[in-house]
Amino acid sequence: MTASPAGRTAAPARRERLNPLTSLAAAASTAVMTTAAASWVLSGTVVAGCLVLSLATGAARRVVPAGAAVLVPLGLSLLVLHGLFFPEGRTVLAEWGPARITAEGLQFAVQRILQLAAVVLALLLFSFSVSVPDLVAALSARGVQGRFAFVLASTLTLLPTIAGRARRIREAQESRGLVISRGLLSRVAAFRLQAVPLVLSLIEDAGTRAAALEARGLGNPGPRTTYREVPDSTAQRAVRAVLVVAALAALILRVVQSGA
Structure with missing residues (x-):
């Protein structure tokens, strides 16, 4: 069935x-x-x-x-x-x-x-x-355009690849003879050897994605038209306002407590 x-x-x-x-x-x-x-x-x-x-x-x-x-x-x-x-x-x-x-x-x-x-x-x-397209459409509908939406979309499309890429780098290095023992120094050294190619590959991938998004006009200033409708409600707008106020209040309280 x-x-x-x-x-x-x-x-x-x-x-x-x-x-x-x-x-x-x-x-x-x-x-x-x-x-x-x-x-x-x-x-x-x-x-x-x-x-x-x-x-x-x-x-x-x-x-x-x-x-x-x-x-x-x-x-x-x-x-x-x-x-x-x-x-x-x-x-x-x-x-x-x-x-x-x-x-x-x-x-x-x-x-x-x-x-x-x-x-x-x-x-x-x-x-x-x-949903990255929904997020970009929601930001554009509220006047958030240009570079911010461009950078945010590029970053969010890159995040889901980090875990899989780190695993592939570790497997490739282990196939070349990298041995990770249970000792702390061995794990720290292995992390350094894996972190460098991971960061370099992420930078290269970010540049490629940024060029693709730039070619599609996502980073261009000026008015734009979106054909993607993202539902919203008064209740959700109220919740967002409460969350922003709560975050600001927490920051202010922390600063006051630190200065006391």
Whole structure:
């Protein structure tokens, strides 16, 4: 028994009812408020929420590997930096010369890793679930034209390729004899060898995509006409306004608390 064409298009239609600007506001405000709050409880809640949403939307197969590719090396570096060399640490768990593991350093590192994970997963979930044509059309409909829409579209079309490209680079280097042991130094050296070709390939790909988008007039100034209708509602516009105000309030509160 096969699904009818109407049945095949019903699910995407339900997923696209959310305006891409609402998704963008939610991801950006979540990143800002999580960073400003610096609370491991809030960060852990955001991480869990992003994982649940990625599973519900079917984006987990792309969000989780891409998030791991970003968070694992950064998390290890934070553990090494703050776990071994935390100046405010008082409770020493282990010590090797100038390096010492402190409970305060580990707690600070875990808090920063959770905070970073919340921001990365929120932005990745948005980038993997948003429709780039709908986002560009929504931005153009609200007067956001020219270079900003051009750069945003180019970046979002590039993000889904990062995890797969990093995996192919690692497999290619392992086929040439690269051995990654369980030691920290070996993993750091392997990350450096994989990060350089990844960044260079992303820069080259970004240039190619930018040239293609530029040739299609996306970066040209002046009025433009879009034939893509993106649904919106008063409720979603109100939600976006609340999210922006909440993010600004979190930033102001953080600045006041830092200056006090």
